[in-house]
Amino acid sequence: MTAEKQALAGGMANAGAVFRRGALVERPAPRNARALHACLVALKEHGFDAAPTPVGLTADGRERLTFIPGDVALPPYPHWAMTNAALASVGSLLRRLHEAGAAVAVDPRAEWPRDLADPEGGTVLCHNDVCPDNVVFRDGRAAALIDFDLAAPGRPLWDIAMTARYWVPMLDPASAAAAHPPGLDAPARLRILADGYGLPRKERAELPGVVGQATEVCRALVARRVADGDPVYLRALAERGGWERWDRLRTWLADHRETFTAALLN
Template sequence: MTAEGEALVGGMANAGAIFRRGTLVERPAPRNAHALHAYLLALKEHGFDAAPTPVGLTEDGREQLTFIPGDVALPPFADWAMTRTALESVGRLLRRLHEAGAAVEIDTGAGWPGDLADPEGGTMLCHNDVCPENVVFRDGSAAALIDFDMAAPGRPLWDVAMTARYWIPLLDPASAAPSYPSSSGLDAPVRLRILADSYGLTPQDRAELPDVIEQATEVCRTFVARRVADGDPVYVQALAERGGWERWDRIQTWLGERREMFTEALLNRPPGGSGPGTTQVRDTD
């Protein structure tokens, strides 16, 4: 451990700026830290203990939160992060977050970030960034969520769609391969159904999910475009290394071509898959 503490890796926005000091994590505080901390404390009061507990803010603009022990997947994601067990546990954990969050009153004047927010808004705070790097695992199952910096009001279905983009993953094969080495053995429609089942989506939400996923993908593209236009070196470099805007075009085309397939899987196909062209979900448990 250095004098500054143990550096924690992962993520893009705060890369190199997050440190663990014993039982605490120190990281740059978001602009709405006071409201976000109040929300996290309220979650705990409503029974959701799977998020960091805020401890305080420092004079130099950093926040202190409790450290949550466990395993966090980093790209390229190992097979253990892509098992059926892992996927089901992510769905259940997200549902727990939403059930607790539904009882928490949102501070509408807090200036929640709009970068990845649901364009339709909502009365519940969505995490908006449930990517593998922000989920803590224990014994192969999702145990906690971290990094609520992008949290903003929205529909629960929006959070499911954003989560699905990372955990299915909802990417064409060429785009998926660098970060998801095992993606060739994953069946996207089947995994989308598994996520919906583990979360407990209603039939109406299942029917709407493919369209919301495409909407979420467009919002994510706009987010990247804004960061690139602002000259953010992290996003400029990432865009260049990952295939530029052609990659985003390819992803969005791939999603559109599979909209009916996803709808069928969500509403009709049993988990595990069946029929021509269906491969089994990879599960290395």
């Protein structure tokens, strides 16, 4: 008997196209699925068991992966996902990914997506989209990462910066209020994420600047998708305050850079 198909919520590009069927998840396969699946298998062989295991590809362009049970926070993000302990566990989980990834050879011939990839490149597979929607929790702690569609080789520090954007969040208060609980202390939370990861001092000093760089890459992605007439991004831009929001965010990051650096180093 075939297990009943259950739609899974969340996501932007694949919204409404991801289903669970028993112990498996079926979703649209990325163009680089074979190379990505090889990396996911290798990560597991090197001790990172906190990602879906690829099962195969279908003839109609979908991938099958193991389903990871647990809780996933969707916007507006609940308080349980934004605790300091939850944040520290995200940092720890990301460190595990990068430590295992350092031993995994990434196929340089594959068409790794450039949308959110590190513009400076690198050799470690970065997830690039560790937002709350893509982290599975158990008992209040980050237990696994899902949705590696935007993964690409880069610097681990880049992945930390992208993660900080979503989890601290590295957003001005007006922007953060759209999906996050009120009253989050951004400088203190950036320190908690870095501590959870075990980030060395030199990279802590560099992190606020890389967050700014990552924010510009995210803005450029939105601009490309809007210029192409993508309805998902057009709607999101309109609902989130248009380009004024991005201008406000750029100014806020610049104005608070010294505060973030002090929080990370002192």
